[in-house]
Amino acid sequence: MIVDYHMHLRNGSEEVAHDTWSVDPFVAAARAAGVDEIGFTEHVYYFTQTRSLWTVPYQTERCLYDLDAYVDAVVQARERGQPVKLGLEVDYVPGREDETRKLLAPYPWDYLLGSVHFVDGFGVDGEPKLLDEVGVEEAWSRYFETLAAAARSGLFDSLSHPDLVKIFGERAAAFDYAEVADAIAQTGIAVEVSTAGLRKPVEEIYPSSAFLEMIVDAGNPIALSSDAHTTDQLGYRYDDALRLMADHSVTELAVFDRLERRLEAIG
Numbered sequence: 354m355i356v357d358y359h360m361h362l363r364n365g366s367e368e369v370a371h372d373t374w375s376v377d378p379f380v381a382a383a384r385a386a387g388v389d390e391i392g393f394t395e396h397v398y399y400f401t402q403t404r405s406l407w408t409v410p411y412q413t414e415r416c417l418y419d420l421d422a423y424v425d426a427v428v429q430a431r432e433r434g435q436p437v438k439l440g441l442e443v444d445y446v447p448g449r450e451d452e453t454r455k456l457l458a459p460y461p462w463d464y465l466l467g468s469v470h471f472v473d474g475f476g477v478d479g480e481p482k483l484l485d486e487v488g489v490e491e492a493w494s495r496y497f498e499t500l501a502a503a504a505r506s507g508l509f510d511s512l513s514h515p516d517l518v519k520i521f522g523e524r525a526a527a528f529d530y531a532e533v534a535d536a537i538a539q540t541g542i543a544v545e546v547s548t549a550g551l552r553k554p555v556e557e558i559y560p561s562s563a564f565l566e567m568i569v570d571a572g573n574p575i576a577l578s579s580d581a582h583t584t585d586q587l588g589y590r591y592d593d594a595l596r597l598m599a600d601h602s603v604t605e606l607a608v609f610d611r612l613e614r615r616l617e618a619i620g
């Protein structure tokens with residue numbers, strides 16, 4: 354089985370399109386790419402219902418859409434027999450775990466992705482840039498501390514783009530992943546292998562080979578994704594991801610169904 358478990362529901366013009374018929378071009382693109390099942394994971398901060406969680410302008414400015422409409426769009430596609438899963442890409446906000454849990458509890462998720470896009474009000478992959486504010490060494494250590502806390506929060510089924518902080522190609526010298534890998538190992542959470550990094554300045558899959566090795570050695574399941582915002586990005590450069598996973602003896606992928614996880618053989 355091949356899945357793509359991280360994508361954003363958009364129309365052909367890359368505009369947010371939370372209606373069930375906008376799902377179908379993604380399903381068609383999945384078939385063409387040899388992907389058996391896809392999961393939609395809209396950004397949690399796009400929804401009016403989550404407004405109280407955010408303090409960063411990038412997020413507060415985007416709380417424009419109805420979470421119920423998004424959920425209905427994907428659930429209707431699921432009920433029409435399309436091979437789609439209902440997920441959400443959820444920004445982890447330290448200290449707001451209970452509120453996050455309560456807000457999301459009423460919905461029939463297949464899985465929730467945990468993401469760290471902001472640390473202490475600064476953007477990991479956007480403005481105002483964490484890297485510029487605190488420097489590369491500090492940015493890396495704060496980012497991975499927050500990622501470890503996201504894993505430990507128990508809010509999420511899978512960690513998105515786990516070393517996102519490398520996005521611009523700036524790397525901490527001799528960074529040791531052992532501490533964060535250990536925290537992730539203790540939770541048993543799934544971890545994404547994401548080809549999105551290949552489309553960014555770093556031009557490398559998330560996570561790096563060294564980090565992936567620790568994750569796999571610890572026994573955490575692997576989730577596979579492209580983080581597509583357009584249908585042509587679905588399954589983006591999966592050959593590279595499959596090669597990387599094969600190099601690390603990954604033979605199974607995490608598959609989610611109403612918050613239950615199982616492993617399926619790759620292929």
Ligand SMILES: [Zn+2]
Binds near residue numbers: 442468470513
């Ligand atoms: Zn993301």
Ligand SMILES: [Zn+2]
Binds near residue numbers: 359360361442580
């Ligand atoms: Zn995303």
